[in-house]
Amino acid sequence: MTSPVSSAVSSPSHVAPSHVVVIGAGIVGTATAYELALRGVSVTLVERREGAGLETSRANGGQLSACEVAPWAGPEVPGLILKWFGRADAPFRLRPKPDPEQWLWLMRFLRRCRASARAERVLPNLELALLTRARLDAYRENFAADGRTLDMDHAQNGILRVFRERHGLEEAREGIGRMTQAGVEQRELSPAECVELEPALASSFQKDEIAGGIYCPSDGMGDAHLFSRELAAAAERLGVRFRASEEVEAIEVHDGKTTGVRLADELVAADAVVVAAGPMTARLLRPLGLRLPIYPVKGYSVTLPLEDAEAAAPNVSITDESRKVVVSRLGNRLRAAGQAEIGGYDLTLEMPRARSVFQALTGLMPQMGALEPRAEYWCGLRPMSPDGSPIIGELASRNRTIRGLYVNSGHGTLGWTMGAGSAASLADLICGSAPQLDLTPFSHKRFSL
Structure with missing residues (x-):
């Protein structure tokens, strides 16, 4: 099995690690282990759950959305937090805790709630999303060359952003030119064109609840859990040792150099460690004096088996900008x-909040309401950085360098969209090749650690 990886050769002064431990087998961790294995590195992938993709990657929205890489932090967010404060079903909810980590993260997040701060993150995120597209294509070619199919219920039917209010559409219209110039085709659709593209929206159109839409035909959707599981198995075929149901108790460092990770009953020696542990990333790094600004943001989803309702379900992935939900068709299932x-x-599944996602779905597509008895609800924690971009690269504090310690985390809602590109770029860096994109915008150095 081969793969087109970076064509740059390793620097003569750089010695690639002989063994790397990757912590976390979600989208990002499994892709990182796979990319390293493609480059001939010995890898151990450690996961605290019993298999790959069972936490943040288990039941996300499914969108592969280069068209929607703008950070959440923006000038409208503080007002929305106040507007929704106290509502059990609020799309955005703040639950204050006596936790300095939370308050420090919030302070940094609110400082990013400026239009200029949001805009500066769009292009780096977009480049990472486009590299992810390319890497996913390469993975499918790898599987085909091996006589296999990469099963992830993938469909590239585009993403349609639907707006109920004209002002929301007008604000979003300003970004079409920038995205198109950067290589992502988008076009504005009238309400009638939205329904022509996706007939499942007919009811909302008839009720005059669609002011228009923006369609990105090159985007798509897929099942992140299936992908993680399939890629973990492919990584094992390349020689990766996958250690599931193993908790990392500590990252071992001696004389400023990473030496491995400590599990419950042994030390797994390594000359490099990649922390891709999703929302647990910051907690793993704190004992080393590194306070990474990655904090969990809880989200909910509902999955509906379509069975005899397939004809009524959408084929295009939908983002409802007013109700703040995304909808994706994953084979014979529909997920919102x-x-x-x-x-x-906290991972408590609160049914009022879970059901609010289903209600948002049926508000957009009432025909899906009959599927409620078969609804499967889920919640998970997204690892979010304050500025809406992941943190990728080698780590160091202001007064301490730890050689061989890397991070690949903080993708928030965009782990599926940017994960494979993150993995490829970091694998190049670790192996001494020029990364396929500039990782400077994703360095931890943009935050004070």
Whole structure:
């Protein structure tokens, strides 16, 4: 099995690690292990759950959305937080905790709630999303060359952003030119054109609830859990040792150099460690004196088996900009996802909030209401950085360098959209090749650690 990886050769002064431990087997961690294995590196992938893709990657919204890489932080957010404060079903909910980590993250997040701060993150995120597209294509070619199919319920039917209010559409229209210039085709659709593209929206159109839409034909959708599981198995075929149901107790460092990770009953030696542990990333790094600004943001989803309702379900992935939900068709299932709750590490599935996602779906597509008895609800924690971009690269604090310690985390809602590109770029860096894109915008150095 081969793959087109970076054509740059390793620097003569750089010695690629002989063994790397990757912590976390979600989208980002499994892709990182796979990319390293493609480059001939010995890898151990450690996951605390019993398999790959069972936490943040388990049941996300499914969108592969280069068209929607703008950060959440923006000038409208503080007002929305106040407007929705106290509402059990609020799309954005703040649950204050006596936790300095939460308050420091919030302070940094609110400082980013400026139009200029949001705009500066769009292009770096977009480049990472486009590289992810290319890497996913390469992965499918790899599987085909090996006589296999990469099963992830993938469909590239585009993403349609639907707006109920004209002012929302007008604000979004300003970004079409910039995205098109950067290589992502978008076009504005009238309400009638939205329904022509996706007939499942007919009811909303008839009720005059669609002011228009923006369509990105090159975007798509897929099942991140299936992808993680398939790629973990492919990584094992390349020689990666996958250690599931193993908790990392500590990252071992001696004389300023990473030496491995400590599990419950042994030390796994390594000359490099990649922390791709999603919302647990910051907690793993804190004992080393590194306070990475990655905090969990809780989200919910509902998955509906379509069975005899396939004809009524959408084939295009939908983002409802007013209800703040995304809808994706994953084979013979339909998934809707939404909600953002800043409330710590609690994974309690609160049914009023879970059902609000289903209600948002049926508000957009009432015909899906009959499927409620078969609804499967889920919640998970997204690892979010304050500025809406991941943190990728080698780590160091202001007064301490730790050689061989890398991070690939903080993707928020865009882990599926940017994960494979993150993995490829970091694998190039670790192996001494020029990364396929500039990782400077994703360095931890943009934050004070």
